[in-house]
Amino acid sequence: MSSLNASRISRPQVRPQMGSKPAARSATSAPQRAGIAPTIQGNLALKARTSLNKATAWRPSIQVVATRAQRKARPKVFYAIITVGVIFGIIISNLLLSVAVASGAYEISAMQQSNKELGRSYQTMNQDLDRLSSPQNLAANAEALGMVNNSTPVYLRLSDGAVLGTPEPASATSGLIAGAEGAVPNSLLTGVTLVTQKESEAKAAAAKKAAAEAAKIAPGADSAPAAAVPAGPVALTNGLPGVATR
Amino acid sequence: MRKNPITFRATIVLAFVVFMVGVFVLRLIDIQVIQAAALTQESVDKRSIPTTVYSKRGQITDKNGIVLADSVMRYNVTVSPKNAKDFLRQTDRSEVTITPQQAAIEIGTLTGQKPEDILKIIADALADNPKSDFAYIKKAVDVDTFRALNALEIPWLFYEQAPGRTYPNGAVAGNLLGFVGADGSAQAGVESGWDSCVAGVNGEEMYQRGADGVRIPGSTITSVKSENGGTLKLTIDSDLQWFVQQSLAKQVDKFSAEWGIAVVQEAKTGKLLAVADYPSLDPNNVDATQDTNRGSRAFMSPYEPGSTMKPITASMLINAGVATPETQVWDPYYMKFPNGAEITDAVMHGTLPLTLTGVIEQSSNVGMSQLGDTLPADQRYDYMLKFGLSSVSASGYPAESAGILASSDAWDNQTHYTVTFGQGVATTAIQMSSAYQAIANNGKLIPATLVESCTMPDGTVIKPDVPDTTQVITPESARTVIGMMENFVTQGWITKEVTVPGYRVAMKTGTAQQPDGAGGYKAEYVVSNMGMIPADDPQYIITVVIAEPKIKLTAIVCPPVFKAIEQQVIKRYRIKPSQGEAPVFPIRF
Numbered sequence: 001m002s003s004l005n006a007s008r009i010s011r012p013q014v015r016p017q018m019g020s021k022p023a024a025r026s027a028t029s030a031p032q033r034a035g036i037a038p039t040i041q042g043n044l045a046l047k048a049r050t051s052l053n054k055a056t057a058w059r060p061s062i063q064v065v066a067t068r069a070q071r072k073a074r075p076k077v078f079y080a081i082i083t084v085g086v087i088f089g090i091i092i093s094n095l096l097l098s099v100a101v102a103s104g105a106y107e108i109s110a111m112q113q114s115n116k117e118l119g120r121s122y123q124t125m126n127q128d129l130d131r132l133s134s135p136q137n138l139a140a141n142a143e144a145l146g147m148v149n150n151s152t153p154v155y156l157r158l159s160d161g162a163v164l165g166t167p168e169p170a171s172a173t174s175g176l177i178a179g180a181e182g183a184v185p186n187s188l189l190t191g192v193t194l195v196t197q198k199e200s201e202a203k204a205a206a207a208k209k210a211a212a213e214a215a216k217i218a219p220g221a222d223s224a225p226a227a228a229v230p231a232g233p234v235a236l237t238n239g240l241p242g243v244a245t246r
Numbered sequence: 247m248r249k250n251p252i253t254f255r256a257t258i259v260l261a262f263v264v265f266m267v268g269v270f271v272l273r274l275i276d277i278q279v280i281q282a283a284a285l286t287q288e289s290v291d292k293r294s295i296p297t298t299v300y301s302k303r304g305q306i307t308d309k310n311g312i313v314l315a316d317s318v319m320r321y322n323v324t325v326s327p328k329n330a331k332d333f334l335r336q337t338d339r340s341e342v343t344i345t346p347q348q349a350a351i352e353i354g355t356l357t358g359q360k361p362e363d364i365l366k367i368i369a370d371a372l373a374d375n376p377k378s379d380f381a382y383i384k385k386a387v388d389v390d391t392f393r394a395l396n397a398l399e400i401p402w403l404f405y406e407q408a409p410g411r412t413y414p415n416g417a418v419a420g421n422l423l424g425f426v427g428a429d430g431s432a433q434a435g436v437e438s439g440w441d442s443c444v445a446g447v448n449g450e451e452m453y454q455r456g457a458d459g460v461r462i463p464g465s466t467i468t469s470v471k472s473e474n475g476g477t478l479k480l481t482i483d484s485d486l487q488w489f490v491q492q493s494l495a496k497q498v499d500k501f502s503a504e505w506g507i508a509v510v511q512e513a514k515t516g517k518l519l520a521v522a523d524y525p526s527l528d529p530n531n532v533d534a535t536q537d538t539n540r541g542s543r544a545f546m547s548p549y550e551p552g553s554t555m556k557p558i559t560a561s562m563l564i565n566a567g568v569a570t571p572e573t574q575v576w577d578p579y580y581m582k583f584p585n586g587a588e589i590t591d592a593v594m595h596g597t598l599p600l601t602l603t604g605v606i607e608q609s610s611n612v613g614m615s616q617l618g619d620t621l622p623a624d625q626r627y628d629y630m631l632k633f634g635l636s637s638v639s640a641s642g643y644p645a646e647s648a649g650i651l652a653s654s655d656a657w658d659n660q661t662h663y664t665v666t667f668g669q670g671v672a673t674t675a676i677q678m679s680s681a682y683q684a685i686a687n688n689g690k691l692i693p694a695t696l697v698e699s700c701t702m703p704d705g706t707v708i709k710p711d712v713p714d715t716t717q718v719i720t721p722e723s724a725r726t727v728i729g730m731m732e733n734f735v736t737q738g739w740i741t742k743e744v745t746v747p748g749y750r751v752a753m754k755t756g757t758a759q760q761p762d763g764a765g766g767y768k769a770e771y772v773v774s775n776m777g778m779i780p781a782d783d784p785q786y787i788i789t790v791v792i793a794e795p796k797i798k799l800t801a802i803v804c805p806p807v808f809k810a811i812e813q814q815v816i817k818r819y820r821i822k823p824s825q826g827e828a829p830v831f832p833i834r835f
Contacts, residue, residue, distance in 0.1 A: 105456075105460050105463045108461070108463065109460045109461055112461075120389045120393070121389075123319065124388070124389045124390060130316065130414030131414045131416075133414075134414055134415040135415065135418060135489075136415070139488075151813040151817075153746075153816050153817045155822070155823060164748060164823040165747055165823055166747035166748060168747075183491070183492055183524075183526075184526055185416055185417045185528045185531075186417060186418075186530070187528050187534070188414065188530055
């Protein structure tokens with residue numbers, strides 16, 4: 001096709017002053033406009049010759065005119081652009097997706113961590129609640145508040161107002177169940193204060209008890225060398241280093 | 247012909263390139279095809295973290311859902327001894343060097359250890375192995391301690407999870423619950439007997455994580471699925487259990503007795519509402535209780551019941567039609583029987599004209615032996631078997647004793663008579679309670695149960711198998727025996743000790759000698775009270791057993807506990823005051 005084009009182009013062509021017209025005009029439209037029937041028909045349309053006498057100021061104008069196939073082929077570029085665009089789109093969205101998944105992983109990790117922490121808090125609080133609601137603690141607190149257990153049940157029958165049973169007042173000591181220590185131990189309640197007790201008192205009592213127990217277990221503990229640990233340069237307050245440099 | 251140097255060089259280069267490419271291709275095939283599986287595995291292994299997903303051991307609750315045993319996560323504090331060196335701690339404004347000594351002080355304050363002990367753990371580990379990377383500082387610290395330790399940010403301190411068990415109510419039902427070992431395996435009590443319900447299955451999983459330690463999504467492979475344990479619901483009422491335990495403990499301590507048992511059982515269902523043992527076990531602190539006191543004596547330790555057996559013998563006689571409450575017998579203090587057996591009563595007295603009711607009211611051994619003999623030994627033995635005196639309950643409590651009851655063929659001349667008043671036979675408190683339950687429940691024995699249900703995590707409820715009920719004696723016989731036990735209260739010395747105004751109670755005391763293990767009997771007694779309230783329609787069986795109180799007049803030891811439990815049961819279960827009057831049976835003729 002190119003060789004055919006070349007042979008046509010090598011021929012001197014006369015072209016009327018129509019160069020201002022777009023080169024891509026179709027082969028048929030120009031002659032028609034000139035009112036002359038085209039002399040050549042076919043794929044390669046040359047501009048029709050016009051009368052030579054008019055052609056005083058003509059210049060040669062050669063131009064490749066796309067074939068029908070080429071014209072038809074042109075949209076393929078468009079498809080290619082679409083394809084490449086789609087591929088890039090896929091790559092980018094894939095990238096964004098994996099970024100999202102990865103950041104989701106951090107989010108999951110953070111949430112699992114906070115779930116774990118909340119679970120721990122739940123556990124400690126639940127444990128506190130359970131041990132504080134143990135009968136030992138409730139009875140000890142009730143008695144600390146001066147409550148006693150009246151062991152003489154009496155019923156009032158609503159239908160006729162009859163008193164069933166023999167009412168007997170409870171004395172201040174008769175109903176004591178728990179006593180000072182309580183005979184049913186609960187080691188979880190160590191250090192738990194009674195409602196009537198100030199925290200400091202309870203701590204002192206607990207410390208006293210612990211000291212007494214320690215003395216019971218290891219009578220010779222006091223003679224053991226206590227200075228096995230060299231004193232560090234940092235002063236300890238409440239068991240944590242108090243930093244001197246401020 | 248001279249070669250073109252350029253062509254020649256190109257050929258060399260080309261050959262070289264072809265050779266190199268060939269080498270690479272071969273290597274590539276080797277890596278990608280031949281070794282592919284092994285290498286992939288190796289890389290997965292390097293990125294994968296195997297973890298144990300701890301299952302939750304199920305809760306044990308009382309009948310009202312109050313948690314008696316629960317699972318908690320605790321933490322073992324571990325150390326890398328070889329790395330236990332100085333480290334820098336970032337504070338607000340500067341960095342401070344923390345020496346292992348200072349760190350040990352900080353750790354010790356939180357764990358309650360002495361700093362020198364902590365340093366010794368590290369030093370010992372290093373002495374064993376200078377490259378030691380692991381040693382325990384303290385096992386099973388709670389969450390608060392773990393958090394505080396973690397906040398210290400000591401780089402050579404590490405933690406591992408250690409599932410633990412907590413018993414919020416301490417020693418309330420502690421002997422029943424039992425405990426689990428440090429490794430989480432059930433060691434005793436219901437924990438062990440019903441392990442199949444509460445035990446979970448720990449899971450195993452692998453996941454991959456990135457360089458920053460974050461789990462890669464979708465990389466988790468679960469090889470074993472973690473399954474939580476079920477919730478075990480007991481028939482125990484924890485508030486009543488506490489009260490019973492407390493009342494019992496005070497009395498046992500008061501008389502310096504060896505041990506005590508108190509049981510409350512529902513008459514119509516056989517369910518055990520309270521089974522108290524003293525000395526009690528606090529499962530949170532097992533070491534504080536002596537080894538011998540860690541189980542439940544109510545289930546595990548048979549004792550010779552003594553006179554509390556008399557109403558059971560009387561019920562056999564009445565049911566067999568060989569006696570009525572008015573059956574008469576001459577009761578001397580001492581009697582030698584034709585077969586050579588010699589029986590005496592507890593207290594010196596002249597010969598008394600007693601009815602069967604009177605024999606129970608006076609708690610006469612001689613009278614009971616004479617009347618009991620009217621029923622052949624094998625029939626009495628059969629009745630005892632029917633009363634469950636040789637079988638375990640339906641509680642599922644591990645290591646439960648079936649008592650010691652020889653076959654009637656093996657009874658010697660003495661035992662032939664003594665079994666009628668509860669010597670020469672040993673029963674557990676649960677067995678005796680069940681026998682009384684049969685009398686209270688119109689003669690029908692329902693095996694004692696301790697477990698209401700087991701609820702699995704998926705919601706399925708498993709009810710324990712309960713053996714069939716047994717009609718031991720007729721309802722009329724049962725009614726009669728209850729009447730006789732009521733007369734024991736209304737006509738005896740104990741009236742004031744156990745009567746709650748407005749309520750009728752039927753009961754019997756027992757003061758029994760116990761074998762000393764050398765063929766004879768000990769000087770001390772096991773005293774017991776067994777009864778049922780209200781006597782007009784028995785709802786609850788109460789058993790109190792106290793062993794070897796240090797007092798001459800042992801009869802006064804149990805009634806205060808019995809009465810306290812009576813009153814508490816009446817209040818707690820809103821028992822209406824009794825209707826009608828107690829029947830009056832003649833004591834003497």
